[in-house]
Amino acid sequence: MRKITARVYRFDKEKDREAHFEEYTVEVNEGARVLHLLHAIHDTLDPTLSYRYCCGSGQCGSCAVRVNREPVLACMEEARDKITIEPLNLPVKKDLVVDLVPTLETIASLKPSDAQKMPKKSDIDAIKPLRDCIECLCCVSVCPAMDVIKFLGPTAMRQEMRLALDPRNIDDRITAAVQEGLFTCTSCQACWKVCPKEIEIPGKAIEKLRYFANKKGLTLPRHQEVAALVKETGRSVTRIEPTFMELMNADVIEPTGPVKATVGFFIGCMYNMRLPKTALDAIEVLRRNGIRVIIPKEQICCGSPLIRTGQLAFLDTLKKRNIDAFWNRHIDTVMTMCAGCGSTLKNDYKTPFVVMDINEVLTKYGIEPPERLPVRATYHDPCHLLRGQGIYDQPRQLIRQVVDLIDMPSICCGSGGGVKSGMPEEAAALGERRGEEIKKTGADIVISSCPFCEFHIAGHTDKPVKNITTLLLEGYKEKDRKTRTLTDPPGN
Amino acid sequence: MLADEVVDCHVLVIGSGGAGVRAAIEASQYGDTVLISKTIVGKGGCTTMAEGGYNAVLREQDSCGIHFEDTLKGGAYLNDPELVNILVKEAPLRMGDLIKWGAVFDFTENDEVAQRPFGGQQFPRTCYAGDRTGHEMMTTLVERLDSSNVSSLQEFTVLDLLKNGESVIGAIALDEKGNIVLLKADSTVLATGGGTKVYDISTNSSSGTGDGFAIGYRAGAELIDMEMIQFHPTGAVFPYDARGRLVTEAVRGEGGLLLNNICERFMKQYDPERMELSTRDVVARAIATEIQAGRGTKNGGVYLDVTHLPREQIETRLPVMLEQFLKFGVDIRNQPMEVAPTAHHIMGGLRITTECRTTLSGLFACGEVAGGVHGANRLGGNALAETQVFGKRAGEFAGKSEKRIKKVDSEQIKRKLAYIDAFLTGSENPAGVRTLLQQSMWQGAGIFRNATDLNKTLRIVNNLSLAPIRAESLRNLAECCIVRNMCLTASLICRSALIRKESRGAHLRVDIHQTHDAIHSPFLHTFMSPFREGIENIGGLA
Incomplete structure (x- = not known):
């Protein structure tokens, strides 16, 4: 047995004007989960503490709470000392119990029909990864879009994708998904990072639904303009001033001191054409810290704006051109400075070279200490x-x-x-x-x-x-x- | 606290697991249907936790006759053959419903529902969705429920059935805040699931507290075979708070081996033919015997090993097991699991006809709360099938039942109000009572039983059921009612176990010397109601 102290959110909407935290210290067994900590509080200290649970084994999705702000399943998360336990970011009924039902009711269902076709193994295999959802609503708790605009949320989109893939479904789920806010997702990835079942909703549902929407001509006009621009110019933004690549005279930038490493620089449309000054600052920092930088001129847009919006028609061409641009110069490490390009190259490409973000490069090889600034x-x-x-x-x-x-x-x-x-x-x-x-x-x-x-x-x-x-x-x-x-x- | 909330409907379904939701879907075709659930629909009950699979005859090489034979043999011939006949014939049809409604079961290369071997079956007939089969079914059923016109009352606790004379006319319940609600119905379906939470070590969800057995008994329904408790052979043993968590039979179905601490496949001593895939009663006793004999692991289990299987097979067929054990620091691809028996399923329950009618007019029962389908031991994969086959039947026959006069007798309500009001002035912590009950049941009414321990346990249970437990607030009333239901269910188990003076299936009386085997047993069902209790003999009552 060991002692654990936890701060627990308390709120009874019938009695309390506002929520408060209460601190409890209880004995729990070795390996106890947050749920067992809550049981101990309820059974030995305060029977009025309300929390929801059912299966106790990560299968029903009843017990999700936030521990130190992160949504988790109480029955699977190990109880640690000095944690803060709060309800999910949903309307609170009492203490840790939130109102799940209104959100659950918005999740679409398959309408039985005599016209339906039976699935094949390939359909089943495609649907299965989207089917593990236990509707705990951890994803809904962290979705930023849902806080500011009408959007049914990550798991509702997961379900739309699951229906869209199923030949037994006869409804138009794509149009429905668009109406439910498909294009409001910022692809921030918060939903799948907290998903206890690790369902990759942005990549496996939202971007795929946007691709289906694209095939139905439902892509937003602004997104179509971006795609047209990429197709025409190889870049996702227009030229309004001299670009970074134009400003760089050489395509190999030698460091001021000894060479610690050589990287190919994948500049990305934004730093190249909208924030070239920032990219020049980066070059200065890299030079000072022994990084030799090669900038192949053939590189173009990574395709992220197309992938995120489901416009995949000429994506493979972009990928090939970018990979060739670096690989033809025998570059084995490509550095990105744009987080979006980096994520795309790492997750959506199969590259023959290693991709590193500039923060990784600078910390890996170490930097000369700068002067501290008083801000x-x-x-x-x-x-x-x-x-x-x-x-x-x-x-x-x-x-x-x-x-x-x-x-x-x-x-x-x-x-x-x-x-x-x-x-x-x-x-x-x-x-x-x-x-x-x-x-x-x-x-x-x-x-x-x-x-x-x-x-x-x-x-x-x-x-x-x-x-x-x-x-x-x-x-x-x-x-x-x-x-x-x-x-x-x-x-x- | 007045009962001012009144719901009136044609069919009231109590319980929202696989059987309850299936019953509600079916009943809604015949009239206003209300589904009342202690939890959020789809999240409660044990169906959603069921991992392994659903038995259905789907192939030409298999037959309903063989499934029937396997089920009776597995059930030590205590099953009601008519119910088994319905189970095996209708399981494939109900599987068809699930598929039509969108269920995503694993498929074979030939685009057919895949099946795997399970214990005690001559043909691999267990359909599955990885090791989250029950969850897949529940998801499908809840989707189907959403497109029906069933009204759901979620997070309500049913206290008792309402009666008009000898007929059941609905139920009395508490909402989550502790307010009384009356529900009047022409027909009431009890689908409250099981109750092995009365044991210290159990696979059940928080709702497996035996409420339906207690509610049915108090209303005057007859229950059968309540001594028949299935101890699942493989439950987790650590960490302490996760003890009893189900480790699916699919692990053995996929080829998992049971080993003792000298790395011996000990099942060869107990059932050399079927080995790990023997029936659950046999495997559970074998594991318990190995542990008692000192051949267990440090944590008090035996090893269940899949490390010889291809990693991909473990990842795709047993993903939930892999994930759960990883959470507790064991990678089952490289390390053996440690397992020990855990209370899993109650084979006994309300006596039903093939139309799911109980001995009370107006009351139907289906799923784990009903008895007779599984006899003295349930085959893995037959429970999920049962939920669908008998859930559908209960809904259908309840739906087809005539309208009735629903005159609520105010004395009944007053008595119940007095019963719950007493909790508000009680003095004892219900959590303490619950813990004592669970530990006593595990010690005295577990796998190995004898009259002395059963009598002792029964005395403890009876005392606990009189404890003046306290509800701290109106919201805590339900908890008190549930603890009382657990006590009553536990007493039914002990009393039935004392009455059955033979060893059969899951029920092992070590104090009784017996010459007959199951098929030659002179005994049939034990039965228990407020009016009579005993055991049926071949050729008459004992």
Whole structure:
């Protein structure tokens, strides 16, 4: 037996004006789960604590709660000391019990019909991965889109995809999915990262439904324009100023000191054409830290804006051109700076080379310590970096070398998944929420590592938004300034 | 606390597992149907936890006759043959319904529903969806329910049946806040599932508390064979709080081996022919014997090993097992599982006809709460089939029943109100009573039984059922009622186990020397109601 102390959310809507937390200390067995901790509280300390559970073995989806803000199944999550247990982000009935039914009722069902065709093994195999859902609604609890716009949510989309794949279904599920908010998903990946059954809803349901919607001519007009532009120019944005690639004279950039590593640089449309200055800052930082950078001129859009919006018609051409651009030059490590490109190259491509994000490159080979700057920063985790590539520590390590870092919850800013172009109001609403979070931290500046996030958040906060490499470069400039002040004779 | 909420319907279905939802779907074709559930529909009950499969004769090489024979033999010939006949004939039809409604069972290369071998069966006839078969069925049934016009009352606790004279005319229930609700119905279907939560170590969900047995008994229905408790051979043994969690028979169906601590396939001592795929009563006793003889593991189990199987087979056919054990630090692809018997299923229950009529007019029963289908031991895969076959029948015959006068006698309501009000002034912690009950039942009414221990356990159970348990608030009333139901169900088990003075199927009386085998037993069902109890003999009552 061991002692565990936990803070538990309490709220009785009939008695309490607002929710509060209560702290309990109980004895639990070795290996106890959060559910057993709740049982111990209920059985020995406070029988009025309400929580829901049923199977106790991860199969019914009744007991989902948030532990330290993360949705989990109480029956499967190990109980640890000093945890905070809260209900899912859904209307609370009492304490940890939330109202699941209204959401469950929106999930579509297969309508029996005599006209239906029986499935084949291949249909069954395609449907099965979408069928493990236990409707615990962890995904709904974390979906940012559902908070700001009408969207039935991740598991409803999973079900639409499951129906769309089934020959026994005779309804038009694609049009239904579009009406239910298919295009509101920002592809932030939060849903499948918390899914106890690890159902990859964004990739396996939402993007596939968008592909089916595309075949039915239901792609949003703005998304079609982007696809047309990629097809015509190889880039997802138009040229409005000299691009990064135009500004770089050489295609091999040598570091100032000894070479620690050589990488091919996959620049991406946004840094190339909208934020070239940021990319130039990155090059400065890489040069200073011994990274030789090769920039093949043949590279084009990675295809992410097409994949996320279900427009796959000429995707294979893009992939081939990009892979050839680097592989023909015998590059074995390709570095991305754009979180979206990085996630796409890592997850949607089969590359003969290794793909690394710039944060991984800089932390792997180590950086010269920059000068510390007297500002407090907060960091916005780009979805495609944190959840798309699992990169959490590296950017924080880099930032902390320059400034004090105040963390904030990792929530989507609204710029991904084609939402900024296709659903601008939703993107703005999510951007505003980020602005509020930034304000709460009291930070002077916002750091990120994704051109979409940086560009979008800048429109929703009064604090300066900077890329990590720009911050590092400022640290180096300050360092150089101080060194000069020390060595230069006064009055010169 | 007044009963001002009144629901009036044609058919009331109590319980939202596989049998209840199937019954409600069927009944709704005949009139207003209300489904009342202690949990959220689709999440409660044990169907959704059922892993292994659903037995149905689907191939030409197999036959209903063989399925019938396997079921009777597995059930030690205590089964009601007419019910078994219905089970084997209709299981394939009900499987057809599930497929038509969208169920995603595993298919063969020939695009047919795949089947695997299960214990005690001469043909591999267990249909499956990986090892989440019950979940697949429940998902399908709830989808079908959504497109019916059944009204669902979710997270309501039924306290008792309402009666008008000798007829059942509905039920009295509590909502989640502890308010009384009256439900009047022409026909009532009891589909509350099982009750092995009365044991300390059990596979059941939180709803397996035996409420239906207790509710049926109090209303005057007759129950049979309540001593017949199936101990599933393979339950998890650690961590402590996960003890008893089901490790599906599919593990052995896929080729898993049972080994003791000297790495011996000990089943060769107990059933050399069928080995690991012997019937559950035999395997459970074998494992318990090995552990008692000191050939168990450190954690008090035996090994169940699949490490010799291809990794892909484990990943695709047993994904839930893989995931659950990984959560507790065991990778079953590389390490053996540790398992021990766990209380799993109650074969006994309300006596029913082939039309699912109980001994009370207006009351139907189906699924685990009904008795007679499985005899003295249930074959793996027959319970899921039972939910569908008898769920459909209960719904159909309840639906076809005549309208009746539903005059609610206010004395009945007053008595029930007084019963629950007493909890508000009680003094004892119901959780403590529940724990004592579970431990006593495990110790004295488990796999190996004798009259001394059964009598002792019965005395403890009877005392516990008188404990002045306390409800801290109106919301805690349901919990108190459930603890009382558990006590009553436990007492029915002990009393029936004392009455059956023979060893048969899952019921083993170590204190009785016996010369007959199951097929030559002079005994039939034990029976129990508020009015009479005893055991049927071949040729008359004892």
